[in-house]
Amino acid sequence: xxxxxxxxxxxxxxxxxxxxxxxxxxxxxxxxxxxxxxxxxxxxxxxxxxxxxxxxxxxxxxxxxxxxxxxxxxxxxxxxxxxxxxxxxxxxxxxxxxxxxxxxxxxxxxxxxxxxxxxxxxxxxxxxxxxxxxxxxxxxxxxxxxxxxxxxxxxxxxxxxxxxxxxxxxxxxxxxxxxxxxxxxxxxxxxxxxxxxxxxxxxxxxxxxxxxxxxxxxxxxxxxxxxxxxxxxxxxx
Amino acid sequence: xxxxxxxxxxxxxxxxxxxxxxxxxxxxxxxxxxxxxxxxxxxxxxxxxxxxxxxxxxxxxxxxxxxxxxxxxxxxxxxxxxxxxxxxxxxxxxxxxxxxxxxxxxxxxxxxxxxxxxxxxxxxxxxxxxxxxxxxxxxxxxxxxxxxxxxxxxxxxxxxxxxxxxxxxxxxxxxxxxxxxxxxxxxxxxxxxxxxxxxxxxxxxxxxxxxxxxxxxxxxxxxxxxxxxxxxxxxxxxxxx
Numbered sequence: 001x002x003x004x005x006x007x008x009x010x011x012x013x014x015x016x017x018x019x020x021x022x023x024x025x026x027x028x029x030x031x032x033x034x035x036x037x038x039x040x041x042x043x044x045x046x047x048x049x050x051x052x053x054x055x056x057x058x059x060x061x062x063x064x065x066x067x068x069x070x071x072x073x074x075x076x077x078x079x080x081x082x083x084x085x086x087x088x089x090x091x092x093x094x095x096x097x098x099x100x101x102x103x104x105x106x107x108x109x110x111x112x113x114x115x116x117x118x119x120x121x122x123x124x125x126x127x128x129x130x131x132x133x134x135x136x137x138x139x140x141x142x143x144x145x146x147x148x149x150x151x152x153x154x155x156x157x158x159x160x161x162x163x164x165x166x167x168x169x170x171x172x173x174x175x176x177x178x179x180x181x182x183x184x185x186x187x188x189x190x191x192x193x194x195x196x197x198x199x200x201x202x203x204x205x206x207x208x209x210x211x212x213x214x215x216x217x218x219x220x221x222x223x224x225x226x227x228x229x230x231x232x233x234x235x236x237x
Numbered sequence: 238x239x240x241x242x243x244x245x246x247x248x249x250x251x252x253x254x255x256x257x258x259x260x261x262x263x264x265x266x267x268x269x270x271x272x273x274x275x276x277x278x279x280x281x282x283x284x285x286x287x288x289x290x291x292x293x294x295x296x297x298x299x300x301x302x303x304x305x306x307x308x309x310x311x312x313x314x315x316x317x318x319x320x321x322x323x324x325x326x327x328x329x330x331x332x333x334x335x336x337x338x339x340x341x342x343x344x345x346x347x348x349x350x351x352x353x354x355x356x357x358x359x360x361x362x363x364x365x366x367x368x369x370x371x372x373x374x375x376x377x378x379x380x381x382x383x384x385x386x387x388x389x390x391x392x393x394x395x396x397x398x399x400x401x402x403x404x405x406x407x408x409x410x411x412x413x414x415x416x417x418x419x420x421x422x423x424x425x426x427x428x429x430x431x432x433x434x435x436x437x438x439x440x441x442x443x444x445x446x447x448x449x450x451x452x453x454x455x456x457x458x459x460x461x462x463x464x465x466x467x468x469x470x471x472x473x474x475x476x477x478x
Contacts, residue, residue, distance in 0.1 A: 017395075022402045029409060036419060064401040071323045071397075146316045146397045151260050169286065 003087045010065075010095035019061065019099060026053070027106045034111040043192045046112055048167075051181075051188055054103035055125050058096040058133030059157055063140035063149045065092070066226075076230055085227070089137060089218055093130035100129035108191060115191035120200065124187025127207040131180055132157065134214035141221035177202070180210035243335075245343075261310040261348075265355040268305050272298075272363040296444050297418040299366040300437045303379065304411055306356045310348035311383035312404050315390025318344055319400040322391070327477060337477070345384040352383035371443025374455035375436035381462040382410075382432060388469035392476055413437050432462060 014020065030049055037045050069075060079085070104125045108115055115121040139156050143149035163182035165171055176182040183203035186195060195203070276298075280291040291298070321327055330340040356379045360372040386407055394400035413433025416425050418441060428434045435458025443451035 017399045018402045022405050025406060026408070029412065033415075060401055060405075061398075064398045068323065068396055068398045146320050146400070147260075147313055150316070 002083060003091060006083065006087055006091035007095045007098075010091050011098060013065070014061070014095065014099060023054075023099065023103045027103055027110075030107050031110050034107075042112065044167075046108055047185065047188045047191065048164075050104045050107055050125065051128070051164075051185060054100040054107070055128035055184060055188075056132045056157070057100050057103070058093065058129050059136045059153050060150065061096055061099075062092050062133045062136040063143070063153055064146065066137060066140045067143070067146055067149060070226065075226060076234075079227060085219060085222060086215075089134065089215065089222070092137065093133040093215075096133050097126045097129040101125045112191065116194060117190040120187050120190035120195065123204065124184055124190070124207075127187075127204075127211060128181065128184040131207065131211050131214050134211065134218040135160075137218035138214065138221040141218075141225040177206070180207050183207045261313040261351060262355075264309045265306040265351075265359070268302055269355075269359050269363050272302060272359075272365045276365055294418075295365050296367075296441060297414065299363065300375075300414040300418065300440050301411065302363075303356060303359055303366070303375070303436075304414065304433055306359055307348075307352040307379045307382035308386060308407060308410060310351040310355075311386030312390065312407060314344055314348040314383070314387040315394075316397060316400050316404065318387065318391040319394055319397045322477070323396055341473075345387055348383035348387050349380055353380040356380065367440070367444050369443055370448060371440040371451050374439035374443070374451060374458075378432075378436035378439065378455065378458045378462060381459075381466065382436070385432060385462060385465050385469060386410075388466065388473055392469050392472035414441075417441055429457075430461075432458070432465060434458075435461060 030053075034042060034045060034049075069078075078088070101122055104121075108121070135156060136153055139153045140149050143152055160179060160181045163176040163179045163185055166173060166176045166182065167185055173182075183206040186199055186203040187207075189195070190200075276295075277292075283289050283291050318327075321330075327337065327340065331337040335343070353376070356376050360366045360368060360376060366372060389407070390400045390403050394403050409431065410433045412428065413431045413435075414437035416428040416431070417434055417437040420428070425434075435454050438454035439451045439458060442448075442454055
């Protein structure tokens with residue numbers, strides 16, 4: 001119940017600050033762009049667009065929200081309520097995943113129609129989005145300014161874009177299996193072809209494992225670098 | 238000038254400490270180095286593997302990549318102003334000898350200077366851009382682009398979260414050269430309100446041997462940029478009052 005109300009609060013917050021409005025314009029622009037892309041490249045461009053944008057939106061958005069909450073001193077009061085840190089983090093990831101999934105479906109639905117495997121496509125977007133949200137939270141706990149955060153988040157996320165090389169036919173698949181984003185790209189390819197059971201199990205497992213690792217990292221970072229410092233400041237006063 | 242010195246010294250120090258300030262310098266330099274040294278090998282590789290000649294689009298790519306140069310310092314300065322506003326720093330600057338207006342001029346001067354210097358460097362050394370009159374027109378318009386972006390963020394975002402949302406919208410600026418290069422006349426003029434349409438138009442028209450269209454595009458672009466700048470200044474002053 002607490003988690004549901006936190007998610008709905010987060011979605012309302014994102015709506016109020018114009019993220020949904022911005023994404024309507026961004027999606028329209030992508031659809032216009034896809035209209036001019038040659039038919040034989042269109043599937044690859046859609047996969048690339050949905051991977052680079054809606055799936056990774058949490059990377060910038062989550063950190064920005066937390067920095068603003070930090071400035072406004074919201075965390076002091078928020079964690080004085082029964083809300084637990086894991087619920088707060090999960091709500092951030094799930095609420096941003098809603099925006100990611102909606103944008104990805106609009107881009108795909110209006111350009112190429114319903115994906116071949118809608119469930120796998122949705123799971124791919126959800127799990128990629130939540131992974132990048134947790135990564136963003138871990139990074140923002142180490143940043144003091146919005147500009148510093150943006151650069152640091154790009155540095156942390158850079159290795160996770162390596163599987164794009166395989167997507168463009170560079171290197172053996174074995175080199176990229178360790179990256180969660182290789183799983184993301186596989187699940188996004190389910191829009192155009194049927195994946196084998198082995199591919200589905202691998203993609204879901206690697207994404208879930210990395211989500212768990214990123215969640216633990218985000219939890220520890222937030223606890224030690226944000227909450228603990230609030231407590232220390234309170235004690236000093 | 239004396240009033241600006243402390244802020245200039247502080248920024249110079251901060252550039253070394255704040256990675257994003259560094260990025261607004263290194264990002265455009267990376268674009269210049271990329272076009273200079275990696276564009277041709279990449280073009281050859283794509284042609285070999287995908288039978289697609291990237292080299293046929295060199296003029297468009299030159300007009301497209303240059304957009305990143307004002308975008309980086311412009312966005313960076315806009316987010317910095319939002320950060321400072323969220324932390325009530327603008328009120329602090331207002332009571333220093335710099336005063337509110339001085340702070341404001343300074344925050345716009347730095348991205349404009351970076352945009353001018355790095356765009357000029359791009360046209361001179363990227364190896365894929367033309368160095369004729371069209372480049373000079375585009376350089377002047379792109380220099381005005383950076384303070385426009387900064388003010389757009391600072392004037393219309395209530396805080397840094399909204400600033401991030403609006404900076405996403407600044408990606409629309411990449412549509413300017415795409416529309417100029419690929420949408421036929423007269424339909425392309427539907428994009429006349431996208432500021433980057435005009436530097437791309439001035440640059441590409443000059444390359445295709447049409448200096449009159451290039452000059453006209455520059456004049457219209459200049460009028461649009463000045464009008465945008467003035468309206469954003471008004472909106473920003475209204476917000477901080």
